[in-house]
Amino acid sequence: AQSVTQLDSQVPVFEEAPVELRCNYSSSVSVYLFWYVQYPNQGLQLLLKYLSGSTLVKGINGFEAEFNKSQTSFHLRKPSVHISDTAEYFCAVNRFTGGGNKLTFGTGTQLKVEL
Amino acid sequence: KAGVTQTPRYLIKTRGQQVTLSCSPISGHRSVSWYQQTPGQGLQFLFEYFSETQRNKGNFPGRFSGRQFSNSRSEMNVSTLELGDSALYLCASGGLNEQFFGPGTRLTVL
Secondary structure (H helix, E strand, O other), X not given: OOEEEOOOOEEEEEOOOOEEEOOEEEOOOOOEEEEEEEOOOOOEEEEEEXXXXXXXXXXXXXXXXXXXXXXXXXXXXXXXXXXXXXXXXXEEEEEEEOOEEEEEEXXXXXXXXXX | OOOOEEEOOEEXXXXXXXXXXXXXXXXXXXXXXXXXXXXXXXXXXXXXXXXXXXXXXXXXXXXXXXXXXXXOOEEEEEOOOOXXXXXXXXXXXXXXXXEEEOOOEXXXXX
């Protein structure tokens, strides 16, 4: 079975400051990695994904993430945050399981951007 | 291309009742997955349907069931509702390399 750990439940940061949201995963097989964002009363929006290839992945809204296989991490970063980035962020893995697919999510990190 | 749609968006039920939620995937997508989101348990996988067959199942009691129609639209049903079933139910369509989520159905059980 796979699992995802997001150690930080809340991350406060000032506007225009950099931010890193941490994600570690465990799995006995290769996985695909994702970061999703959720705004209040909405569904999940895909920020970026790692399937293969370059370990540095760029996504929407200026976010990027780096896949580190040796540390089993997939941390999300943004060099300068905006008030509108305030939301909950979820790291997830997908492993081909018995012919189907199933996302396993971390517990989420609430990013609060302050003026 | 239209996104994943879910109906209804909000629902209030009482304990013991049953409820049916609907999900229409993105056109051309044959896989539909369902997730439950609660403050205490987070996002948990319920089940996945592909070409009208349940392909994957999470660890939920038998009160939670689903089905998929030939046009890939899916429904999930919860029977004998409990207070703990209050949650945001999210539907997603897509494949192994990307899942697109709908806005969810907020179910409140009183």
